[in-house]
Each structure stands twice: as structure tokens, then as C-alpha cells.
Amino acid sequence: MPTAPDALFKSLADPTRRALFERLSRHGAQTVRRLTADSGVSQPAVSKHLGVLRHAGLVRAKHSGRETHYTAQPRALAPLVDWMSYYSAFWQDKMDRLEEVLERMEP
Amino acid sequence: MTTPEPSTRSVIVEKEFPHPPEKVWRALTESSLIEQWLLKNDFQPAKGHRFNLRREPMGNWNGVIECQVLAVEPGRTLSYTWGSLGLETVVTWTLTPTDTGTHVRMEQSGFPADREANYKGATYGWRKFFGSLEVVVAGLE
Numbered sequence: 001m002p003t004a005p006d007a008l009f010k011s012l013a014d015p016t017r018r019a020l021f022e023r024l025s026r027h028g029a030q031t032v033r034r035l036t037a038d039s040g041v042s043q044p045a046v047s048k049h050l051g052v053l054r055h056a057g058l059v060r061a062k063h064s065g066r067e068t069h070y071t072a073q074p075r076a077l078a079p080l081v082d083w084m085s086y087y088s089a090f091w092q093d094k095m096d097r098l099e100e101v102l103e104r105m106e107p
Numbered sequence: 108m109t110t111p112e113p114s115t116r117s118v119i120v121e122k123e124f125p126h127p128p129e130k131v132w133r134a135l136t137e138s139s140l141i142e143q144w145l146l147k148n149d150f151q152p153a154k155g156h157r158f159n160l161r162r163e164p165m166g167n168w169n170g171v172i173e174c175q176v177l178a179v180e181p182g183r184t185l186s187y188t189w190g191s192l193g194l195e196t197v198v199t200w201t202l203t204p205t206d207t208g209t210h211v212r213m214e215q216s217g218f219p220a221d222r223e224a225n226y227k228g229a230t231y232g233w234r235k236f237f238g239s240l241e242v243v244v245a246g247l248e
Contacts, residue, residue: 091120097144101134102126
């Protein structure tokens, strides 16, 4: 993971940045203008927040014409996710489903 | 492919089923049955076979888990790599016959221990914030 976790923590400590990141994660690429319209803060403020997110590797900027499109990079979150807890719950659930499938199967 | 080093950790889930190993084996290795309890897939029980497990795309994640079969011992052992969101682990199924059916052991190995140790505390504190992000990242159902 190339990005230092400090940068990740700091960038997501701010609620406005978390909201921007979540919006990009859910809705795909968006322009600064669009993000500004939805966020309730000024365009320069949104641009500054996007810069911090970009520094942390959480968003990527792509220029097309005069517009810049930002996309979320959820992979950058990998250091923060507790994979072992996630997969423990995941497999417990899958084992229960496996049991249901076995009940339904022909002997 | 990375060989799990001693510094890695595993998730182990075990369960007893009142069904014979042959039947459990079918559920673990027939594509249409796998889909019913795990995910959509193009699995084939052949060593070296590359396959995908697919779930609904979320955010920027296309929902694809990239896998390769490492070992197939019919009725006994099945092992494949599990690559998703930049983390590659190995999933190994071990079936053991019992008096009443089958003991099934799933071990997912290769989790980086250092990372886990370093971030465990931090993750705990941040869990509240990441409740919704985790859904995006890991695709919880």
C-alpha cells in the first residue's frame, strides 16, 4: 500500500471529505461543479478537500476539456479495513447458506 | 501468487454437517451449487483453472474476485487463491468424515499479520465512521 495510513486517517477525519468520498464511491465520477452543488460548501473549498483526498490516494482526477472528473479509489482504504473480522463474518454466513443448500440437494 | 509467510494470519471457520462428504464436495465444486451459497462463478475443479467469483458491482469496485485452483483432492481437500481489492489470500476447504456426516473446515490464509496488528486498534476506533464505507469496500450483504 503506497499511501501512508496517516494521510488516510487525516483525510477522512473531516466530515466534508468523508461525504465527498462516499458520494464518489456510490455514484462514480463527478465534476467539482457537481460535487459543489451537492455539498453546500464553496467550490474552492471542495477543490481543496479533493486535493487532500487525492494526496491520500482516495480519489483520482481525470481532466477532460475544461472539466476535471474525480473518481473514488476504494482500494486506498485497504489498510483501514479489518479484513479478518470481515471475512470471519462473511464465511460464517456462507457456511449457514451452504447448510441450506445441502438440505435442498438430492441425497 | 504469494506463498503465505509465517508472519501471516488465517481466518478459520468450522462446521459439522449431517451429510456425507461426497454430497458436501458437490456443493463445494459444482458451479450451479456454488452460486446458491457463495457467489456467481465459472469454477471448475481442475488444478490451475482460473475463475472469477462475481457479486454486484459497488462504487468503483467491479465486484469480481479473481481466483485460481491450487489443489483438488475429491471428497477431501479443495484450495484456491482469492484475490480482491489488492489483497490475495488462499481459501482451503478440508472435509473429514464423522459418524454423523462431515466436518467442514474453511481456512482463509495469508492475511498480513503486521498490518492487522498495526491497524487493529485504529480500525476499532474508526469502525463507526467506516460502517457505510465498509459496505462499499468489502461488499457486505
